[in-house]
Amino acid sequence: MTGRALDSGLQRERTSLAWTRTALALGVNGVLVMARHETAFPLPISAALAGMSVLVALLVLTYASRRARVVHTPDHEIRPATAIIVTLGVATTLLCLGTGVAVVVWQ
Amino acid sequence: MSDDQEPDYRFTLANERTFLAWMRTCLALLAAAVAIVQFAPDLGSREFREVCAVAFAALAAGSAAGGLWRWRSTDSAMRQGRHLRGGSLPLALAVGLAVVASAVFAALVLELIH
Numbered sequence: 001m002t003g004r005a006l007d008s009g010l011q012r013e014r015t016s017l018a019w020t021r022t023a024l025a026l027g028v029n030g031v032l033v034m035a036r037h038e039t040a041f042p043l044p045i046s047a048a049l050a051g052m053s054v055l056v057a058l059l060v061l062t063y064a065s066r067r068a069r070v071v072h073t074p075d076h077e078i079r080p081a082t083a084i085i086v087t088l089g090v091a092t093t094l095l096c097l098g099t100g101v102a103v104v105v106w107q
Numbered sequence: 108m109s110d111d112q113e114p115d116y117r118f119t120l121a122n123e124r125t126f127l128a129w130m131r132t133c134l135a136l137l138a139a140a141v142a143i144v145q146f147a148p149d150l151g152s153r154e155f156r157e158v159c160a161v162a163f164a165a166l167a168a169g170s171a172a173g174g175l176w177r178w179r180s181t182d183s184a185m186r187q188g189r190h191l192r193g194g195s196l197p198l199a200l201a202v203g204l205a206v207v208a209s210a211v212f213a214a215l216v217l218e219l220i221h
Contacts, residue, residue: 018127025134078116089175100164
């Protein structure tokens with residue numbers, strides 16, 4: 001295998017792993033919000049925050065598996081994952097703002 | 108010299124992984140915000156916990172929005188063959204985090220010596 005082809009495979013693998021780690025972090029955050037939730041927020045609020053985290057995590061996982069299967073796409077056809085990146089960025093920002101608001105209102 | 112060229116796939120993927128690293132940084136900060144209000148009910152006063160949690164959530168939101176912004180501006184710079192901006196986001200995060208973490212640490216120490 002040439003150096004270039006090897007690097008190509010490794011780059012894609014690292015990227016796929018990065019997506020998976022991000023989905024994992026989102027899932028963990030969802031679980032964390034629900035653990036001992038009664039000390040912080042009313043149940044519907046905690047459930048909404050946790051639910052949003054898990055939903056985005058699943059979305060990311062779906063995309064990550066597709067990105068991994070891109071293995072057979074030639075290098076020059078790899079495009080930026082704009083749609084999922086913008087979605088993830090906006091959704092995560094909203095999640096943070098929502099959490100901050102929840103703290104102010106219910107603490 | 109062309110105006111807009113599709114960047115080398117390696118830079119596209121590297122930019123993508125950098126964005127995802129910012130996302131995970133954001134989520135770690137968000138976890139800290141949740142931890143302060145849900146798992147440390149005795150740390151300092153209620154107001155103190157609230158302020159710290161909001162500070163962590165603000166740092167988290169800044170990391171997510173900032174990470175997205177940097178991804179977009181880096182992608183755009185790569186396409187147009189311009190230099191990549193250094194940007195002050197990592198520094199801003201480090202400073203903000205140092206401030207909030209110091210406050211929490213101080214509260215913990217006070218808690219221990221009382």
